[in-house]
Amino acid sequence: RAVVTSIVFGKNKRVLFWYDRELHDVLKSSSHVFCMTNCPTLIVMVGLPARGKTYISKKLTRYLNWIGVPTKEFNVGQYRRDLVKTYKSFEFFLPDNEEGLKIRKQCALAALNDVQQYLSEENGHVAVFDATNTTRERRETIFRFGEENGYKTFFVESVCVDPEVIAANIVQVKLGSPDYVDCSNDEATEDFMKRIECYKNTYEMLDETLDKDLSYIKIMDVGRSYLVNRVMDHIQSRIVYYLMNIHVTPRSIYLCRHGESELNLKGRIGGDTGLSFRGKEFAKSLAQFINEQNIKDLKVWTSQMKRTIQTAEALGVPYEQWKVLNEIDAGVCEEMTYEEIQENYPLEFALRDQDKYRYRYPKGESYEDLVQRLEPVIMELERQENVLVICHQAVMRCLLAYFLDKTAEQLPYLKCPLHSVLKLTPVAYGCKVESIFLNIEAVNTHRDKPEVGQHI
Amino acid sequence: MAASPARELTQNPLQKIWEPYNNGLPAKHSAQRGVCMTNCPTLIVMVGLPARGKTYISKKLTRYLNWIGVPTKEFNVGQYRRDLVKTYKSFEFFLPDNEEGLKIRKQCALAALNDVQQYLSEENGHVAVFDATNTTRERRETIFRFGEENGYKTFFVESVCVDPEVIAANIVQVKLGSPDYVDCSNDEATEDFMKRIECYKNTYEMLDETLDKDLSYIKIMDVGRSYLVNRVMDHIQSRIVYYLMNIHVTPRSIYLCRHGESELNLKGRIGGDTGLSFRGKEFAKSLAQFINEQNIKDLKVWTSQMKRTIQTAEALGVPYEQWKVLNEIDAGVCEEMTYEEIQENYPLEFALRDQDKYRYRYPKGESYEDLVQRLEPVIMELERQENVLVICHQAVMRCLLAYFLDKTAEQLPYLKCPLHSVLKLTPVAYGCKVESIFLNIEAVNTHRDKPEVGQVNDQNNE
Numbered sequence: 001r002a003v004v005t006s007i008v009f010g011k012n013k014r015v016l017f018w019y020d021r022e023l024h025d026v027l028k029s030s031s032h033v034f035c036m037t038n039c040p041t042l043i044v045m046v047g048l049p050a051r052g053k054t055y056i057s058k059k060l061t062r063y064l065n066w067i068g069v070p071t072k073e074f075n076v077g078q079y080r081r082d083l084v085k086t087y088k089s090f091e092f093f094l095p096d097n098e099e100g101l102k103i104r105k106q107c108a109l110a111a112l113n114d115v116q117q118y119l120s121e122e123n124g125h126v127a128v129f130d131a132t133n134t135t136r137e138r139r140e141t142i143f144r145f146g147e148e149n150g151y152k153t154f155f156v157e158s159v160c161v162d163p164e165v166i167a168a169n170i171v172q173v174k175l176g177s178p179d180y181v182d183c184s185n186d187e188a189t190e191d192f193m194k195r196i197e198c199y200k201n202t203y204e205m206l207d208e209t210l211d212k213d214l215s216y217i218k219i220m221d222v223g224r225s226y227l228v229n230r231v232m233d234h235i236q237s238r239i240v241y242y243l244m245n246i247h248v249t250p251r252s253i254y255l256c257r258h259g260e261s262e263l264n265l266k267g268r269i270g271g272d273t274g275l276s277f278r279g280k281e282f283a284k285s286l287a288q289f290i291n292e293q294n295i296k297d298l299k300v301w302t303s304q305m306k307r308t309i310q311t312a313e314a315l316g317v318p319y320e321q322w323k324v325l326n327e328i329d330a331g332v333c334e335e336m337t338y339e340e341i342q343e344n345y346p347l348e349f350a351l352r353d354q355d356k357y358r359y360r361y362p363k364g365e366s367y368e369d370l371v372q373r374l375e376p377v378i379m380e381l382e383r384q385e386n387v388l389v390i391c392h393q394a395v396m397r398c399l400l401a402y403f404l405d406k407t408a409e410q411l412p413y414l415k416c417p418l419h420s421v422l423k424l425t426p427v428a429y430g431c432k433v434e435s436i437f438l439n440i441e442a443v444n445t446h447r448d449k450p451e452v453g454q455h456i
Numbered sequence: 457m458a459a460s461p462a463r464e465l466t467q468n469p470l471q472k473i474w475e476p477y478n479n480g481l482p483a484k485h486s487a488q489r490g491v492c493m494t495n496c497p498t499l500i501v502m503v504g505l506p507a508r509g510k511t512y513i514s515k516k517l518t519r520y521l522n523w524i525g526v527p528t529k530e531f532n533v534g535q536y537r538r539d540l541v542k543t544y545k546s547f548e549f550f551l552p553d554n555e556e557g558l559k560i561r562k563q564c565a566l567a568a569l570n571d572v573q574q575y576l577s578e579e580n581g582h583v584a585v586f587d588a589t590n591t592t593r594e595r596r597e598t599i600f601r602f603g604e605e606n607g608y609k610t611f612f613v614e615s616v617c618v619d620p621e622v623i624a625a626n627i628v629q630v631k632l633g634s635p636d637y638v639d640c641s642n643d644e645a646t647e648d649f650m651k652r653i654e655c656y657k658n659t660y661e662m663l664d665e666t667l668d669k670d671l672s673y674i675k676i677m678d679v680g681r682s683y684l685v686n687r688v689m690d691h692i693q694s695r696i697v698y699y700l701m702n703i704h705v706t707p708r709s710i711y712l713c714r715h716g717e718s719e720l721n722l723k724g725r726i727g728g729d730t731g732l733s734f735r736g737k738e739f740a741k742s743l744a745q746f747i748n749e750q751n752i753k754d755l756k757v758w759t760s761q762m763k764r765t766i767q768t769a770e771a772l773g774v775p776y777e778q779w780k781v782l783n784e785i786d787a788g789v790c791e792e793m794t795y796e797e798i799q800e801n802y803p804l805e806f807a808l809r810d811q812d813k814y815r816y817r818y819p820k821g822e823s824y825e826d827l828v829q830r831l832e833p834v835i836m837e838l839e840r841q842e843n844v845l846v847i848c849h850q851a852v853m854r855c856l857l858a859y860f861l862d863k864t865a866e867q868l869p870y871l872k873c874p875l876h877s878v879l880k881l882t883p884v885a886y887g888c889k890v891e892s893i894f895l896n897i898e899a900v901n902t903h904r905d906k907p908e909v910g911q912v913n914d915q916n917n918e
Contacts, residue, residue, distance in 0.1 A: 208682075225665075225686040228701065234840060241698045244685065272820075274465070306465055309474045313463055321473065323826060363729075369780060373830075383691060 040119035041235055042146045043128045044139065046157035048203060049196045050169040052222065053158055056243065057130040058429045060156075063242055066402045067375055068368070069125045069235065072118050076131035079107035087179040090194040095202055108138070112145055120149060126235065127151075134203040136210070143214070154236050155216035156243065157206045165222055166196075173428050222248055242379070248426075251385035252295070253403070255396050256421040258307035259283045260442040263335065264418065267443070270327060270334040275310045278440055282419045283314035285438040289421065290315060290388065299387045301325065301377075308390045319390075324373045327392035331364025338447070353450050356412035367412050370398050378402055393445055396422075403431045413449050418442035470808050471825075472817040497576035498692055499603045500585045501596065503614035505660060506653045507626040509679065510615055513700065514587040515886045517613075520699055523859045524832055525825070526582045526692065529575050533588035536564035544636040547651040552659055565595070569602055577606060583692065584608075591660040593667070600671070611693050612673035613700065614663045622679055623653075630885050679705055699836070705883075708842035709752070710860070712853050713878040715764035716740045717899040720792065721875065724900070727784060727791040732767045735897055739876045740771035742895040746878065747772060747845065756844045758782065758834075765847045776847075781830045784849035788821025795904070810907050813869035824869050827855050835859055850902055853879075860888045870906050875899035 043060070045053040057073045064071035081087070084103060092100045108131060118124035133139050139155065146153040160166065170192055174180065180188035206216050208227070217240050218227040226244055231237050259279025263271045275283065290298065300317055302308035303325035312319040333341050333348070342349040345362075352359040360366035374395065381387060381399075389399065393416050401411040403424050416422075419442045423434040463476035500517070502510040514530045521528035538544070541560060549557045565588060575581035590596055596612065603610040617623065627649055631637065637645035663673050665684070674697050675684040683701055688694050716736025720728045732740065747755065757774055759765035760782035769776040790798050790805070799806040802819075809816040817823035831852065838844060838856075846856065850873050858868040860881050873879075876899045880891040 212682075225669075225684065227682065227684050229682040231701065234837065237702055237840065240701065244688065244697065245694055304473060306467070306474050309476075310465060313465065313476055323829070372780070380691065383694065 038233070040124065040149075040151045041126045042115065042119070042142070042151040042153045043126060043239070044133055044142055044153060044155045045128065045130045046133045046139070046155055046206060046216075047159065048132065048134065048199050049192070050166045050174065051158040051160050052169065052219075052248075053132070053156075054130055054173070055169075055248075055429060056156060056158065056219075057128045059246060060239065060242065061126075061128055062402070062405045063378075064126055064239075065405075065407075066371065066378070067238075068371065070123060071126040071128065072124055073128040073130055074111045074115055074118075076104075076107050076111050076129075079111050080104060081178055083107060090191045090198060093195050093198040095198060112142065116145075116149055119151060132199055134199050136204045152232055152236070153215065154232075154239065155206060155211075155214060156239075157216060157218045159205060159218060159220050160222060162221060176428070217243060219243065242382070245379055246382045249385060250426070251387075253381060253386075253424045254290075254388040254421055255399055255416075255424065256286065256388070256390055257392055257396055257416060257418055258305070258311045258390060259286075259440075260418050261307040264443050264445060267337045268335050269338070270330045272305050272307075274306050278419075278442055279307070279311070280314070282438060282440045282442070283311045285419075285440055286311065286421070287315045289436065289438060295386045295388075297386060299384055300390065301387060302390045303327065303392060303395070305392070308392070311390050322377065324377060325389070325391045325395055328367065328370050328394035329361065329364040331361035333361050333364065356449070357408040367394060367398065368408070370394055374398050404433065405430070415446055417444065417446065469804070470812055470817070471815050471823060472819065495690075497581065497606075497608045498583045499572065499576070499599070499608040499610045500583060500696070501590055501599055501610060501612045502585065502587045503590045503596070503612055503663060503673075504616065505589065505591065505656050506649070507623045507631065508615040508617050509626065509705075510589070510613075511587055511630070512626075512705075512886060513613060513615065513676075514585045516703060517696065517699065518583075518585055519859070519862045520835075521583055521696075522862075522864075523828065523835070524695075525828065527580060528583040528585065529581055530585040530587055531568045531572055531575075533561075533564050533568050533586075536568050537561065538635055540564060540567075547648045547655060550652050550655040552655060569599070573602075573606055576608060589656055591656050593661045609689055609693070610672065611689075611696065612663060612668075612671060613696075614673060614675045616662060616675060616677050617679060619678060633885070674700060676700065699839070702836055703839045706842060707883070708844075710838060710843075710881045711747075711845040711878055712856055712873075712881065713743065713845070713847055714849055714853055714873060714875055715762070715768045715847060716743075716897075717875050718764045721900050721902060724794045725792050726795070727787040727793075729762050729764075731763050735876075735899055736764070736768070737771070739895055739897040739899070740768045742876075742897055743768065743878070744772045746893065746895060752843045752845075754843060756841055757847065758844060759847045760784065760849065760852070762849070765849070768847050779834060781834060782846070782848045782852055785824065785827050785851035786818065786821040788818035790818050790821065813906070814865040824851060824855065825865075827851055831855050861890065862887070872903055874901065874903065 043057075045057055047053050054075060054077075057075070061071045061073045080103065083106070084092070091097060093104075094100065111129065111131070115127040115129060119127050129142065133142065133155075143153050167189075170189055171185075174192050175185050175188050177188075180191070183191070206214070206218055208229075212229065215230040215232050215236060217229075220226065223244070223246070226240075228240055231240055259275045259282035261271075261279055262273040262276055263269070264279075265276050298317070300312055300315060300319035302312045302319055302321050304321045304323045305326055308325070309319075309321065330336075333345065336344070338349075348362065357367045360369065377389075377399070381389075389396075391399070394412075396416040397411055397414040400406070400414050400416065400422065406414060417437075419440045420435055420437045423436065425432045425434075463478060465474045466477050467474050500514075502514055504510050511532060511534075514532070518528045518530045537560065540563070541549070548554060550561075551557065568586065568588070572584040572586060576584050586599065590599065590612075600610050624646075627646055628642075631649050632642050632645050634645075637648070640648070663671070663675055665686075669686065672687040672689050672693060673685075675686075677683065680701070680703070683697075685697055688697055716732045716739035718728075718736055719730040719733055720726070721736075722733050755774070757769055757772060757776035759769045759776055759778050761778045761780045762783055765782070766776075766778065787793075790802065793801070795806075805819065809818075814824045817826065834846075834856070838846075846853075848856070851869075853873040854868055854871040857863070857871050857873065857879065863871060874894075876897050877892055877894045880893065882889045882891075
């Protein structure tokens with residue numbers, strides 16, 4: 001082991017590195033975020049068509065990426081669509097269609113090949129293998145593939161017999177599928193129901209006895225109950241917790257910032273001041289807007305900073321204060337203008353523009369830190385139904401990035417102007433966004449990413 | 457409905473929480489997340505044959521919920537029975553046809569439920585854990601109705617285990633030492649207890665996926681190999697399920713210590729991010745030696761992201777993980793001050809802190825209460841892990857220690873966590889064995905006791 005001669009601070013992330021005099025190199029002592037995965041994890045979806053597998057795959061992938069676990073989903077149906085350009089009918093899926101079986105197996109193997117590429121060569125941590133995987137034989141093949149490559153395999157099965165749920169799924173995500181682009185809704189539904197039948201006879205559910213040595217979660221009736229078997233590590237535990245908290249009840253999430261504050265007016269960041277005159281006008285406007293929306297059982301959350309609480313007060317309804325919704329801590333730069341920061345801390349200023357997501361203010365926080373502390377908010381938002389979150393610019397960017405699946409590079413530059421409300425409504429596999437500007441002027445606090453070489 | 461005119465806000469001087477007030481009085485219109493997780497009280501009902509870990513789970517869950525700020529109390533019906541029937545004779549008390557026994561046991565259950573009602577409806581308890589076998593559907597229906605009548609949400613926790621080794625180990629751990637068997641030999645106690653279990657088996661009706669499909673419950677199978685979770689209704693039930701799914705009973709030890717003495721420690725200053733003093737570095741070497749001698753299997757080492765804990769870990773020569781949430785309490789405007797300077801520059805703050813050290817939040821800083829919230833993921837991961845050494849800080853270590861030793865919010869900020877000492881915590885029976893090892897390198901004393909009423913605390917209490 002190399003000789004430790006001194007400890008220096010890594011400027012960008014404010015973590016310690018130790019300097020190896022032998023190697024003349026700075027080596028990081030360990031990862032600066034909790035290392036959740038030692039070996040890669042292969043998540044394998046299981047279930048008949050229209051049971052929510054792709055919905056779960058995409059949502060889980062989005063969540064894991066947001067908390068910092070590199071994750072990618074591999075949808076075998078998409079591989080099939082890329083290979084077989086035109087979908088004709090359910091007959092492709094008949095259990096005795098040799099040609100169909102051959103192509104489907106080919107697609108599964110191509111997808112597994114890409115999984116291997118992602119996990120073993122591209123530093124992916126989690127791969128979500130989204131296919132029906134309804135036979136024990138197929139699952140054994142995948143499990144062996146995982147073992148050979150040193151992956152931990154975790155199965156996620158969705159079991160549902162409620163015809164209403166299945167019909168709703170078909171309407172939400174199947175009718176608009178590329179497979180049915182030239183069909184009427186009735187034709188598409190009829191064909192899809194026959195497609196499901198093709199799988200039913202050979203479906204072998206995960207079994208408490210036969211599969212007792214596998215790690216899995218069986219989700220029943222869209223989350224009414226769960227069977228969880230042999231959770232092996234931290235990441236599987238987090239995945240189970242997440243899957244047990246999500247639901248599909250229609251609802252909307254409203255995100256906005258506090259009204260314009262006194263410090264906003266002065267172009268200063270951070271602090272804990274009250275609302276300006278226009279900020280108070282916004283609060284009244286927000287109250288009116290919320291009333292007009294006529295939202296059922298709306299929960300209102302704020303941070304513990306005066307400006308969000310003042311904004312909530314105008315609504316005249318109960319609200320909950322969350323300390324973790326407080327604005328990013330700018331440490332020594334609190335209450336400065338950007339000009340003052342550039343003047344007094346030119347190096348910090350430059351570093352921040354280089355990597356705004358990972359940059360941590362001296363004695364403060366980074367966006368990366370924010371995401372970690374906001375995770376319980378996201379978890380509770382998943383549990384809740386209609387919620388209005390009155391927060392701050394950096395905080396709102398983090399929450400928005402989760403719902404809209406934005407990368408760490410995009411997140412710190414998302415536009416979250418004062419006096420606008422974003423209404424997010426889950427639809428199909430994603431989120432519909434409506435932006436409502438409440439017509440009270442405010443300063444603009446947004447800074448775009450400067451172009452290389454340009455000093456703002 | 458027109459929005460009412462916005463009320464004025466005032467910042468509570470102790471917790472630095474902005475609250476609305478009317479006519480000079482605080483008005484109740486907001487709630488603090490972390491405190492208000494439960495709208496209506498929750499009644500947790502344990503289910504299972506004897507020696508399936510019900511009391512272990514009850515006590516552990518109660519400890520966890522109280523630590524995260526949810527007032528919780530457990531009610532062990534066996535204890536009520538011991539209080540009523542002074543001497544335990546034999547398993548025959550539990551025979552299903554023992555009329556006298558049945559009568560007493562029902563009486564105890566009702567007495568316990570009565571106390572549950574007192575706790576939840578009159579004493580501001582949020583969660584009550586009803587610890588008894590509750591092995592018949594009839595008994596569970598009685599309790600469920602009791603819950604409904606009182607406006608409680610009922611959540612069942614069933615522990616199912618058929619592994620004879622596990623049951624034998626449970627009997628050795630917690631039954632042989634029970635007051636019931638104080639005058640018996642181990643063999644006599646074991647034999648009697650096995651017969652006691654038999655008394656319940658014939659009438660045991662497990663929670664059933666079909667018959668009990670409308671109940672909220674978690675069924676724990678084989679000490680956590682698998683779980684069946686049904687109808688989780690709210691946030692607190694979701695947290696309870698998550699916790700129960702992360703705990704285990706594999707023997708292991710948790711080592712807690714602070715960083716070695718730091719430069720700022722030497723100057724009597726709080727907070728900051730300095731390196732180790734000479735003695736601090738000696739401690740780090742001592743710690744490395746101690747850890748080596750302990751010969752711990754697969755030890756994980758965790759530090760904060762502050763230089764002094766990392767420097768300490770570096771001396772161990774093993775991989776370690778840095779957690780930002782293990783950073784010392786943020787003293788805000790008081791960072792790097794001495795207590796004298798704080799008292800001089802912020803006399804009101806200084807006095808407030810001594811009044812309620814747990815809830816007191818430094819201006820632009822944190823409180824112990826905030827610390828507990830941010831340390832919760834650490835506790836959750838410590839539960840998942842086996843052998844771990846956590847190198848942290850005074851306030852952080854107090855919070856973690858309070859969790860393991862079931863200390864109250866009042867006791868927590870005054871727990872003694874001196875520099876250069878390692879605490880070794882080993883779960884045993886229903887609690888935790890603590891061994892304190894001073895590594896024989898002198899250091900300053902950073903501990904301040906709670907001042908007596910009327911006494912103004914000055915200087916350091918060496």
